[in-house]
Amino acid sequence: MQPVIQTEKISKHYGRLKAVDNVSINVQKGEIYGFLGLNGAGKTTTIRMLLGMISPTSGNAFLNCKKVNAGNPQMWRNVGYLVEVPYSYPDLTVRENLEIVRRLRFIDDVKSVNNVISLLKLNAYEEVKAKNLSLGNSQRLGLAKALIHNPDILILDEPANGLDPAGIVEIRELLKDLAGNEGVTVFISSHILGEISRFATRIGIIHDGKLVHESSVDEMVNLRKVSLHIQTHDMESTAKKLGENGIPSNITDEGIIEIRDPDAISKPEKIATLLVQSGLPPCLLKVEEEDLEAFFLRVINMKGGEK
Amino acid sequence: MKGFITAFYVEMIKALKSKMLWGTFIFFGFIAVMLGFLMLAAKHPEITGKSEVLSMKASMISNPNWATFFWLLLQMVLTVGSIGPAIVTIWVFGREYSDRTIKDLLALPVSRMNIVLAKFSIVFIWSLFLLFLLYGLGIVSGLIIHLDGWTRDLFIQKSQAYLLSAILTIVLFPVITLITCISRGYLLPVGLSVLILISTQFVFLGMPGITPYFPWAVPGLCSGVAGPFSPKPEVISYIILGITSISGVVGTAIWWQHADQH
Known part of the structure; x- marks a missing residue:
């Protein structure tokens, strides 16, 4: 057509x-x-x-x-x-x-x-x-x-x-x-x-x-980014424990652990279990979808999003 | 033809609904009445009282009769008469840029050429009407104050000179139109109109040899107001005037058709 x-x-x-x-x-x-x-x-x-x-x-x-x-x-x-x-x-x-x-x-x-x-x-x-x-x-x-x-x-x-x-x-x-x-x-x-x-x-x-x-x-x-956001009372130890279990993460400027691993995002309960068993119970655990504004800014490579 | 008629009708509505139309009518009517008043003051110096300005102006008219009055009207058509069509065209074309409505006229089933021609037609008719108003009201003023020396031959001769001067003055407005469109505003064409008016006077006074070749001086030569010793317009004078006018029309049409319109 x-x-x-x-x-x-x-x-x-x-x-x-x-x-x-x-x-x-x-x-x-x-x-x-x-x-x-x-x-x-x-x-x-x-x-x-x-x-x-x-x-x-x-x-x-x-x-x-x-x-x-x-x-x-x-x-x-x-x-x-x-x-x-x-x-x-x-x-x-x-x-x-x-x-x-x-x-x-x-x-x-x-x-x-x-x-x-x-x-x-x-x-x-x-x-x-x-x-x-x-x-x-x-x-x-x-x-x-x-x-x-x-x-x-x-x-x-x-x-x-x-x-x-x-x-x-x-x-x-x-x-x-x-x-x-x-x-x-x-x-x-x-x-x-x-x-x-x-x-x-x-x-x-x-x-x-x-x-x-x-x-x-x-x-x-x-195409929007999806990530798992976690907060505990000991962020450094949590990030270390996740790394030891083969789950890459990073701590954002806002003090939140961000995981982009698709398996972790699809089964957040497994992460929760891991952290509880490790003595690092999460006080925040949620799947975060990139909003449209962030997507737009990321696409045009501006502050507020990543390329 | 349908496109032109539609565009012409629309331009007419826009003009009739504008304050500018009535403003120019009042202005030209006022000039005619003031000319009559000046003649009256020249006839009866006592009515100017203690006004030195009026007395001085009135005293410049040594023979307050119809011959002098027609000469004054011809002077007006060559000066104010050249500014009038310029102001009208600056408004008719320039308002589309200043009101930012130009973009509404660019992608329509009516061609841009028809819109430009309709605008030119409106400016021509409007300007002609203004100069007729000036002449008509001027004559009425002269009749009211009972000027001496009216003859049918004088009236016909001066009316012919006025009509020719008016038309030759009006047809030069497309140059101002082109500048209006290129500059997309009022300032430059208004400045140019004043510059042309001053240059024309300068050409008459300082370079009489080139007056037959300066398009804006040609109406003055045709009218006879420049005096018996001024050069006569030649065929080439009319050709130059015609080329100047057509250049303005063609230039404006090309500008509307091909220039980027922001």
């Missing part, structure tokens, strides 16, 4: 700065692709290249198997997008801003504005000028502009910015519904792995312009 969204060794260089470097991504129909990275990692630059707003230094981008070309307006007919902070015409109301988008997208159905206002729960603000909207409602207006024409492809750059927790859940459920029931392909960038992993089907992590990790969310869960 041909990918709906594709980049082929795409790069964007600004002088010596490699904002995006040889990034190849394939997103299939109906997938929600979470594009993760820190600020300045290259997420927005990649999205701008996907939308034809900037030209790649090398490589190509494709949407629906067509090479992205700023001169071909037809290719944007079924693409909805939101890039960075969604700004609108400040002196126009929410409804007027959406009416402009409706006309520029050649949508004949005048009800589409009402529908998208209801969908994004903007009814109370439809006559409010864009300049008077809160950040959260500006974000909703931006999403409304991206969704007004029921696109097949949604490219969203940090759409959760400024939304309150309820709003984040709402948008998450909306995107899940669009992908799952309508077959919409969603490409969504974020810097919060924990949030994205809740609804994305696949995750790509970009760092310093390079795609450093790509996997399904299920695979990513399996």
